Amino acid sequence: MSSGAKKAGSKRGAATAAKKGAILDAALALFSQFGLHGTSLERVAEGAGISKTNLLYYYPSKEALYVAxxxxxxxxxxxxxxxxxxxxxxxxxxxxxxxxxxxxxxxxxxxxxxxxxxxxxxxxxxxxxxxxxxxxxxxxxxxxxxxxxxxxxxxxxxxxxxxxxxxxxxxxxxxxxxxxxxxxxxxxxxxxxxxxxxxxxxxxxxxxxxxx
Missing domain, CATH: 1.10.357.10 (Tetracycline Repressor, domain 2)
Incomplete structure (x- = not known):
């Protein structure tokens, strides 16, 4: 693998980790205040600054996100x-x-x-x-x-x-x-x-x- 490809892969990995971290942080803030049933994925996505579709790419359901x-x-x-x-x-x-x-x-x-x-x-x-x-x-x-x-x-x-x-x-x-x-x-x-x-x-x- 070329050095350029390695750098690109590293950047993608860092971006993915940052996005998942933002999702988990937003989810924690909402789950701790409203619980599982009082929190919507739409609000989590909004808090993380991404779309709901993008959130579901990483966590396929609200329950999966909650467990994470x-x-x-x-x-x-x-x-x-x-x-x-x-x-x-x-x-x-x-x-x-x-x-x-x-x-x-x-x-x-x-x-x-x-x-x-x-x-x-x-x-x-x-x-x-x-x-x-x-x-x-x-x-x-x-x-x-x-x-x-x-x-x-x-x-x-x-x-x-x-x-x-x-x-x-x-x-x-x-x-x-x-x-x-x-x-x-x-x-x-x-x-x-x-x-x-x-x-x-x-x-x-x-x-x-x-x-x-």
Whole structure:
């Protein structure tokens, strides 16, 4: 293949990725506000700056687009957990996980709210992902936590309960951001509030699992 053909192919690939990214961003904004049934493909296409026909070239149905958005959310949401390793110092690893999860809540609040909405509806379009790749990842990471407990590096704690608590606490700041702001007057976008939140959540959770 000539260098010119390679460059042309590279440009087409970049243009395709940019267009799909614009579609997913527009879809996330609308799905997180109006849900699957309250969002039309016409509005998504308008938000992405393309025609509906062009959108359907990449995502053949609204359900396919919705699942693509949810899978992208899962990738973002689970990235911090994937960094969990057995060779890390347990309390430091858990503290860092809490910080990263709060960063996700700060930087991707729409994604967190849409994921929450899907869970409240029984995850009709995401159950295969939850019982497949997600469960496999959780099984792997809970085994690491169980190993820390067995070796006496953490206090006696149920690994699933610990992960669920971290999820619930950190995602609250995204899913209930309106409530957080109404009560405290700020959101995680405020740097000082974000730092205080990280420190407080880390302290409350870590002190509960520290070896006594």
């Amino acid at each position: 958005v949810l899978k992208q959310i899962l990738d973002i949401w689970l990235a911090p957990l994937k960094a969990f390793r057995s060779d890390l110092q347990p309390l430091a690893a858990i503290g860092e996980y809490i910080r990263l999860k709060l960063e996700v809540s700060r930087d991707y609040p729409q994604a967190s709210r849409l994921f929450c909405l899907e869970m409240l509806q029984g995850a009709p379009l995401l159950m295969a992902e939850l019982t497949g790749d997600l469960k496999a990842l959780i099984d792997e990471k809970t085994a690491i936590i169980d190993g820390w407990v067995t070796r006496g590096q953490l206090g006696p704690v149920d690994a699933h309960a610990l992960i669920f608590m971290i999820w619930a606490t950190t995602q609250h700041y995204a899913d209930f951001a309106t409530q957080v702001e109404a009560v405290s007057g700020v959101t995680l976008q405020d740097e000082a509030f974000f730092s205080r939140t990280v420190a407080n959540v880390q302290r409350m959770i870590i002190e509960g699992i520290r070896v006594r």
